[in-house]
Amino acid sequence: MESIHIIIRDGFYIYEEYLVDEIGVNPIRNSVKRKKPKLYLQGIFVHYLMKELSESELFRNNFINNQKRLSNGRNNLHIVLQTTSIDLLDHNWNHRICEMVREKSEVDHILSWLSTLGGAYSALGDYFQECAEIAAKISANQFKLALRIGDPQIAARCRLYLALSLIQRKLFRQAKKIIYREYRQAVSDIVIDIRLLRMCKGIWAKLQYEHFLHVQEKQKSQASSERNHSMTETRRYI
Template sequence: MRVCCLRVFVDGELWDCLLIVKHNRKYVLYTTVDRLPFSVSAELCSLGLNGARDPMPVVMDANCLECVIKALENSDALKRSVVRQMNSVASVDNNNIMVGFNDVQLVTPDKYRLPYTWCELYEKTDTEYRELENIMAWLSTLGGAFSSLGDQTEHCAIVAGNISLQQLRIAMRIGDPLTAARCKLYAAISLMQRGFYKQAKLIVQNQYTFIKSQLVVDERLIKMCCGIWTKLRYEWNRKKYLKK
């Protein structure tokens, strides 16, 4: 098995390490950027490269290094070429592992290459998210006002239900399932105020089960479900009593 180690140094300190492993005619690229500290990383210790240094390191900036990493990820031919080149630089036998290594001295680029397309997309998405949050807050205030009047006026209950549906669409657009569950509970209150007890009961039961199934249970939503359920039972018993 052959292993090629591309070590990246910043001001003389080991900052990153790339490993190209050739095994059974396959070339695989590994990075150890998330495995700190590199000076005692399992990869470098097992390869016996801690004390070895390349006398002629390659000097490149961050923009160039990014292109090299992307090219290595996408090209087996480039991996194969790098393996051959590194083995011509140095090789170490360690437990039947042929090792070639090269060092890169990372320098500050004259101008950083920024992903402007991604930045514009992120800015647009972030602005849209903040606007949707603002709209959600206004709708919550308006919906709460109509819902408080829904017990006396059916028209207000209908308006509150429509507002909760608009909030549900926004919550689904944002991608927040717990906020969507809260909006469905608001809709259940509207249905209960209009006399659709069975539909309201089904919504409350489904949302209670969904909330309890989450990894982190929102106790406020659980209490909200219990409160709506208590009021639903009261309205149902009251309706039965009035029929007698």
């Protein structure tokens, strides 16, 4: 089997050694102590060379045959690293990426605080109308941040939080539309988010329960009103 021994080094140190054959590129440790041909390459091009040797069998075989032909049959090659002559970093793009990463970190931090605060107000919203309204405002702010970072999953959860606030304020029809739309969108996504589906089902169950209690309370209130009205009419005739 044809093979070639490649040693990557600079003027003083040996960094890596590989045995390249028809099967692939394998790292080795024991260097052969003999005179070896030298190939001077810039560091970035060494990376590209080794990557191509690993990926392409045709390139690998041609490289082995050509190197043996140029070095009179020797199967050893020194690749001597040279200083890169061009600037490989795009500093403007690097600065932009740093700003985007910093902004994403800050937005994630704000979202975590809003989630904690919104959860507290949402829990109190079952007992206090004002807390449900504040929870809705917090959900709206979370939704704005989700749109800013372009995360559709967080945006969907923010809309469901808003639906939960609407349920607490007895606005069942608006909440129903939001939950139904988010569920249909979640099941049609290419990658289905199981947690989002469970969230839709959980809030839908709360909607049904709260609507049932609201209807019962309304019926009791109506029955009580009719009973009081009947008693008033009876007293009037008496």
